[in-house]
Every structure is written in C-alpha cells, then in structure tokens.
Amino acid sequence: MWETLPLQGVGGRDHAGPITFLISMKKLTDDSMFYGAEPIIFEYAKALRKVPTRAERVLWKHLNKNKLGVKFRRQHPVSRYIADFYCHRLKLVIEIDGDYHLDSVQGEYDKFRTEDLREFGIKVIRFTNNQVLSNIESVLNQIKNEIFLLK
Secondary structure, three states: OEEEEEEEOHHHOOOOOEEEEEEEOOOOOOOOOOOOOOHHHHHHHHHHHOOOOHHHHHHHHHHHHHOOOOOOEEEEEEOOEEEEEEEOOOOEEEEEEOHHHHOHHHHHHHHHHHHHHHOOOOEEEEEEHHHHHHOHHHHHHHHHHHHHHHO
16 A cells, blocks of 8 residues: 655755655564665665764764774665664664654654554654754764663
C-alpha cells in the first residue's frame, strides 16, 4: 500500500515548507541496516548529506571516524525515515531538532516516528540545534552515556 506523507523539514532541516513524496507504508522485518528503505529514501538522504545544518556539522565532527568508539552514519535511511545519525551496531539514532519541532503537529509526528523506530529495536535520542551549538560537551556526555548503556 502506498500513501503520501507530508514531511515538514525532514532530517533536521531548518528551512520551512512541507516536503511530500511517496513512501512504502509496509513494514519490513529486514535485518539490514536500512530496514527495507525504498530507493526514494536513499536519494533524499544523499541530497541531505550535501546540505547539513550547522548543528549537524558540529556534531558530526565528534561522531565521525569512530571517535566515540562506534561507527555512526549521517543522514542514514531507516525504513521510511532518514536518521540524522545512526549507529547500526547499537541500533541508536541521534536526531538534531530545529525550531520547527516545537510545532505541535511536528511534535506528534516525531513521537510517531520514534515509536515506529522502537518497533525495530532502535533507540532514539534527540537534541535541539541550540543544545548542540551552545553546549556540545553536555550533548557528547549524554551520547557517551547511551553508548555505554547499549554496549
């Protein structure tokens, strides 16, 4: 079954405007690190990797090249979603949220998305752009704690 979903500012983008595209609504029990993501999700993830937000760039400097002892991927397809950062070994998603996540509709979508990812056994932790940009050490400590708990 196919359904059109409006995705406001997908992937931590700070710009406004709904982005709508077709995605598969079926859940796959795919054990790969992509959980049955459709080709359009891979295309969109590739485009997002080319234009990271400032907060994503800052955090990526601390996550890339196994700097925290585990491998993270950025703008990674997971089922019908794109995770800002994903560690497959730990099944951990890190999301960096812009101001639009304060919107009640987007907040409900975020809750739905988190629950959906939980069904795959994936843990989601969220930080705001402001947290990353103004207090990166606290953010990193929280991430390190999650890594420790999930190992």
